[in-house]
Amino acid sequence: MMRKKSAAMLFIMCLAVLLHSSSYAAVQTSQLQRAWGKIASSAQLQHAPKVSIEDNEEPNAWVSFSMNQYSVHVTTGMLKILQTEDQIAGILGHETGHIKLGHYKETMGRNLLWVLLYRAFGSKDSKLDPLALGLALAESGFSRQQEVEADDYGIRLAARAGYDPWGLVQSLEIMKKAGYQTSPSGFNSHPPTERRLIHVTDTAKEVASH
Numbered sequence: 001m002m003r004k005k006s007a008a009m010l011f012i013m014c015l016a017v018l019l020h021s022s023s024y025a026a027v028q029t030s031q032l033q034r035a036w037g038k039i040a041s042s043a044q045l046q047h048a049p050k051v052s053i054e055d056n057e058e059p060n061a062w063v064s065f066s067m068n069q070y071s072v073h074v075t076t077g078m079l080k081i082l083q084t085e086d087q088i089a090g091i092l093g094h095e096t097g098h099i100k101l102g103h104y105k106e107t108m109g110r111n112l113l114w115v116l117l118y119r120a121f122g123s124k125d126s127k128l129d130p131l132a133l134g135l136a137l138a139e140s141g142f143s144r145q146q147e148v149e150a151d152d153y154g155i156r157l158a159a160r161a162g163y164d165p166w167g168l169v170q171s172l173e174i175m176k177k178a179g180y181q182t183s184p185s186g187f188n189s190h191p192p193t194e195r196r197l198i199h200v201t202d203t204a205k206e207v208a209s210h
């Protein structure tokens with residue numbers, strides 16, 4: 001009798017977890033982590049930590065650095081607004097592009113604010129505040145050329161990892177439609193302008209035709 005009851009309880013709990021997780025994200029956490037695993041290994045990133053999910057309604061994604069360790073962050077708002085694993089793979093590909101192409105190092109060297117914040121947050125024992133550091137990174141700002149390079153890299157990387165090269169194009173279109181092109185931080189600090197969309201569309205076409 002007791003066993004029956006606890007089995008029923010377990011079933012209800014599983015159902016509740018299932019319903020809850022599907023209501024808060026269109027892209028599931030498991031899809032996000034699987035996409036990151038494939039993207040990171042295709043890019044040959046060593047010891048890539050799991051993606052940190054930040055509880056924030058604003059769709060965003062960014063990479064933070066602490067000492068020589070990096071971590072990738074995605075908000076719950078981003079998972080909610082996207083529809084497929086291919087789309088999040090495109091965004092993770094773009095962020096990986098910034099890592100692999102050395103954009104963070106270039107930007108860091110240029111920017112005193114970043115260096116000061118890095119000293120404040122980046123010591124081994126201090127608690128790293130990824131939101132603050134992500135914002136600092138975004139404020140330091142990537143150049144338009146670096147964004148184009150990260151887009152191209154991300155589309156090719158996603159395709160190499162087995163994902164649809166159109167994923168990044170779709171996610172930029174979704175963000176544009178939802179009016180998220182003017183936020184000051186992270187992935188959406190670089191507005192999905194018409195010109196950017198035209199360029200990623202060209203790259204996706206080229207990659208898809210191979």
Ligand SMILES: [Zn+2]
Nearest residue numbers: 147150187190
């Ligand atoms: Zn970027």
